[in-house]
Amino acid sequence: MALYPSLRSLIASLCFCFLAFSLSAFGRPATFLQDFQVTWSDSHIRQIDGGRAIQLILDQNSGCGFASKHKYLFGRVSMKIKLIPGDSAGTVTAFYMNSDTDAVRDELDFEFLGNRTGQPYTVQTNIYAQGKGNREQRVNLWFDPAADFHTYTILWNHHHIVFYVDDVPIRVYKNNEARGVPYPKLQPMGVFSTLWEADDWATRGGLEKINWSKAPFFSYYKDFDIEGCAVPGPANCASSATNWWEGTAYQALNALEYRRYRWVRINHMIYDYCTDKSRYPVAPPECLAGF
Template structure:
C-alpha cells in the first residue's frame, strides 16, 4: 500500500471521529426538550420555527454531547417589538455545580432599537463573564450565522464569521478553561422581561404575541461523547490546526472593529461588579 493510499485512509478515519456533514433534517441531530407544540418543522425538517406566547416558550437540544469542535446555526430572530424575549443558543455540560457553558443570548428590543447579543462563559461552575454587543444589522430581516469554535487554545464566538468574543486558554495562569467536560448544544426561546431589555425596564407586549424565531443549517463538527476516546486529543482534527489557534490578521481587525464600535457592556471593565479586574481579562486576546 503506497503512501498516498495510507494518507487517504487516515483522512477517512479522522473524518469518522466526528460529525462532519450538515444533517438533512433537524431531528437527525436534535430533539425537542420542552413544549413540542411550540416547535414546528419547516421545509421537510430542514428548518424549524420556535414560538413564544403567554402559555409557553420552547427549547431543543442535541442528541449527543461533544468535546471540542465547532457548532453553528443560521437564525432569524423575532421581528418588530421583541422586548423582554430571549432566544438562546448555547453549549452546556449539564453538570450541576461545576458546569461548563458557552452562551449566545439574543436580547429582544423595542422596535427601532438594535438587537443586543450577550455572550457568557462558564468554566468549572464559574460564570458572570457577560459581554454585550449591539448587532450591526437587523437580525430579524434575514438569517445570519452564529458559531462557537472550541479547541485547546480558545473559545471563539462568531457572527457571520466576524469574531465578537475570545476566551483564551490561560491555564498556566491558573485560569480555568473548559477542556474535559463534553457539552450538548441547546437553544431556547423564552420570556425574560425581568432583565433582558434595558435591565428589565422594558416588558413584553403580549399583544404582539405569538413571537417566532427561525432556525436552519444546523451544523455540529466535533468529537461526540460517547465516541472514540482519542478524538478530543487528536491534533489532526481540523479545528485544532494552526489556522485556528489564534485570530488571523483579518479576524483580529474585525474583532477590534466590533469591540470599538458595538460593545455596550464588558464585565472586565465593570468596576462595580469587579473592583479587581478578573485575571482572564488581563491576559488579552
Template sequence: MNRASTLIASYILVIFLCPLVVSGRPATFFEDFHVTWANSHLRQLEGGRAIQLVLDQNSGCGFASKRQYLFGRVSMKIKLIPGDSAGTVTAFYMNSNTNEIRDELDFEFLGNRSGQPYTVQTNVYAHGKGDREQRVNLWFDPSADYHTYTIHWNHLQVIYYVDDVPIRVYKNNEAKGVPYPRSQPMGVYSTLWEADDWATRGGLEKIDWRKAPFYAYYKDFDIEGCPVPGPSTCASNPGNWWEGLAYHRLSAVEARKYRWVRINHMIYDYCQDRSRYPVPPRECGAGI
C-alpha cells in the same frame, strides 16, 4: 520501501489520525436534535431542514442535541424575532449539564423595542464559574434574514462568531489559574423564552403580549466535533481540523474585525465593570 508500500502506509496513517466527526450539514433537525420542552411550540419547516420556535403566553420552547461533544465547531443560521421583541430571549448555547461544576458557552439574543438595535450577550462558564458577560449591539437587523452564529472551541481558545466576524475570544489561561472548559463534554441547546425581568434594558422594557406569538427561525444545523461517548482518543487528537494552526489565534483579518466590534459595538464588558470587579479578573489582561 517501494511506492506502493509508501502509499499504503500514508493511507493507514490518515485513517488513524482522522477523528470520528459528527457533522450536521446538510442535516434535518431530528437527525441531531430533539425537543426538550413544549413540543407544540416547535414546528418543522422545509421537510425538517428548518424549524420555527414559538413563544406565547402559554409557553416558550427548547431543543437539544442528542449527543454531547468535546471540542469542535457548532453553528446555526438563525432569524430572530422581528418588530417589538422586548422581554424575549432567544438562546443558542453549549452546556455540560453538570450543575455545580458546569461548563457553558452562551449566545443570548436579547429582545428589543422596535427601532432599537438587537443585543447579543455572550457568557462563559468554566468549572462552575460564570459571570463573564459581554454584550454587543449587532450592526444589522438579525430579524430581516438568517445569519450564522458559531462557537469554535478547541484546547487553546473559544471564539464566538457572527457570520465571519469574531465578537468574543476566551483564551485558555489555565497557566494563570483561570478555569477553562476542556474536560467536560457539552450538548448543544437552544431556547426561546420570556425574561422581561432582565432581558431588555435591565428589565425596564416589559414584554408586550399583544404582539405575541413571537417566532424565531433556525436552519443549517452544523455540529462537527468529538462525540461522547465515542473514541477516547478523539478529543486529544491534534489532527482534528479545529485544532489546526489556523485556529491557534485570530488571523490578521479576524483580529481587525474583532477590534472593530469591540470599539464600535460593544456596550458591556465584565472586565471593565469596576462595580462588580474592583480588581479585574485575571483573564481580563490576556487580550486577543
C-alpha cells in the same frame, strides 16, 4: 477525443474522492431530527421544509427548547437563525453549549436580547468554566437579525473559544490555564436552544416589558452543523491534534479576523464585565492576561 476506459475510471475515482473529502472536511447541513430533539414544549416547535428548518414559538402559554442528542468535547457548532421581528422586548432567544452539570457547570452562551422596535438587537455572550460564570459581554448587532438568516458559530478547541457572527469574531476566550484561569476542557457539552420570556432583565435591565399583544413571537433556525468529538465515542478523539479545529489556522485569529474583532469591540460593544468596576474592583485574571 474519446477517453480510454481506464482513464474514465481514474477520473471518476478522483471525482468521487474529491467529493468525499469535501463532505468530510466541510461538514454537512443536518435536518433537525438527525442531531436534535425537543426538550421543552413540543407543540411550540414546528419543522419546516422537511425538517431542514424549524420555527420556535413563544406565547403566553409557553416558550420552547431543543437540544442535541449527543454531547461533544471540542469542535465547532453553527446555526443560521432569524430572530423575532418588530417589538421583541422581554424575549430571549438562546443558542448555547452546556455540560448539563450543576456544581461545576461548563457553558458557552449566545443570548439574543429582544428590543423595542427601532432599537438595535443586543447579543450577550457568557462563559462558564469549571463552575464559574459571570463573564458577560454585550454587543449591539450592526444589522437587523430579524430581516434574514445570519450564521452564529461557536469554535472550541484547546487554545481558545471564539464566538462568531457571520464569520466576524465578537468574543475570544483564550486558554490561560498557565495563569490560573479555568478553561472548559474536561466535560463534554450538549448543544441547546431556547425561546423564552425574560422581561425581568432582558431589555434595558428589565425596564422594557414584554408586549403580549404582539404574541405569538417566532424565531427560525436552519443549516444545523455540528463538527466535534461526540461523547460517547472514540476515547482519543478529543485529544487528537489531527482534528481540523485544532489545526494551526484555528489556534488564534488571523490578521483579518483580528481587525474585525477589534472593529466590533470598538464600535459595537456596550458592556464588558472586565471593565465593570462595580462588580469587579479588581479585574478578573483572564481580563489582565490580555488578548
